[in-house]
Amino acid sequence: MKSSRERRSSRIVSCAPVSQLLAYLSNPRPTVRRNAVMALVDLPSRSPVMPIIRLLGDIDPRVRRAAATTLGQMKARRAVNPILPLLQDKHLTVRVAAATALGSIGDPRVIRPLIETFSDRWRAMNGSIEALAVIGTPSIPHLLEALSHSDFRVRQCAIRALGEMRAHCALSELVCALKDRFHAVQRAAQHALVKLGRRHVGQLGRMLNSPSLRIGRGVVEVLKGLKATEELVQAARNGESFTRVFAIEALVEWGDPRAVEPLLACLRSEHSRIRARAALRLRAYQDSRAVPALAKLLKDPDSWVRWCATGTLQELRDVRAVGAIEDALLNEQDRSVRFHLAYTLEILLGGDAIISHWDTLDSHRAN
Secondary structure (H helix, E strand, C coil), X not given: CCCXXXXXXXXXXXXXXXXXHHHHCCCCCHHHHHHHHHHHCCCCCCCCCHHHHHHXXXXXXXXXXXXXXXXXXXXXXXXHHHHHHHHHCCCHHHHHHHHHHHHHHCCHXXXXXXXXXXXXXXXXXXXXXXXXXXXXXXXXXXXXXXXCCCCHHHHHHHHHHHHHCCCHHHHHHHHHHCCCCCHHHHHHHHXXXXXXXXXXXXXXXXXXXXXXXXXXXXXXXXXXXXXXXXXXXXXXXXXXXXXXXXXXXXXXXXCCHXXXXXXXXXXXXXXXXXXXXXXXXXXXXXXXXXXXXHHHHCCCCCHHHHHHHHHHHHHHCCHHHHHHHHHHHHHCCCHHHHHHHHHHHHHHHCHHHHHHHHHHHHHHHHC
């Protein structure tokens, strides 16, 4: 919050004529110099630029920031070279103001220096991303080149900038970025592809069969963001193993009943992780068709799959599963699964029934 002295100074400066404003630029008080610079932005385009450029080297960071901001609003192309060193200023707010000003000026010479700031702190990165988005098309080749940079933050910011400017020509590069080894880069690519809109939905749908698990998962996330339901349904029915699961989970998240059939098919997958995830996701649907398939999973060789199937049968509360649960309870060796089976049986039959089943289990083991 400004002090009363600063407010008084601001009022005095704002009412001053041009000649007096220029004189205020050399005032010993930083607040007066800053207010004078900010007042000059409202002057006609023929306003003197060089006195403001000299303040880019001012000892006070608030004055440097105000000078950069004013020059950016004036779109003073002569100020590009003097502003560039401020991208390395030790004060974050000055760096952000410099990046924003350079973007407002729109000179292609600033593209590479702005990209070099992508390894800076977040606020400075955001300022450079917004600046490059303002510059637009001339910065696209340089941003595409930055996608192969060794620093993941540079790659991430380049992707964000491409998304901000809706660079449709970068579709293939953004898809390739989905398999970057850094999760932050993957997420940036997903958001950028969503910003491209539904124009490329058909092409993205064909990429669901990619051999890369990361690309498959990333494309599913993009289709989720675009609400491309039909493409996800198609992937849930015919996609590759894990990509299929990701598509199914998106449909489950939306409560789409068309996920049930693919989920039942996944219960027969050769991958235990897929069987377990499908069993868990069936809890979202009170569909009696799942009971026989889940009952078969009680004999699955993987204990985690058996645990998941038991929990889903407990949620479905279908008494047709009682026989399968009884058989599994007699033969189960895993303690946690055995307890889960017993509790599920108690839910389905009541407390008294479970006592007799524990007696049966003990006699069975004794024999």
